[in-house]
Amino acid sequence: MPTTNTLNDWFATTQGQYLLGREQAFFDHSVTDIFGFNALQLGRGGPRGGRSGEAEHG
Numbered sequence: 001m002p003t004t005n006t007l008n009d010w011f012a013t014t015q016g017q018y019l020l021g022r023e024q025a026f027f028d029h030s031v032t033d034i035f036g037f038n039a040l041q042l043g044r045g046g047p048r049g050g051r052s053g054e055a056e057h058g
Helices: 003-011 014-031
Strands: none
Touching: 003 014
């Protein structure tokens, strides 16, 4: 089984969803004012990274 499928399968578990939620909250808090209007995600696509191309300003 390819590593990508295994990782995606794990992210679908309760523990994986918990980790993704914690990472998303950390990411959202950390980059809110860094990128301005647009951000570019490099790396593995899927459920991680910014929620949209727009950074929220608070």
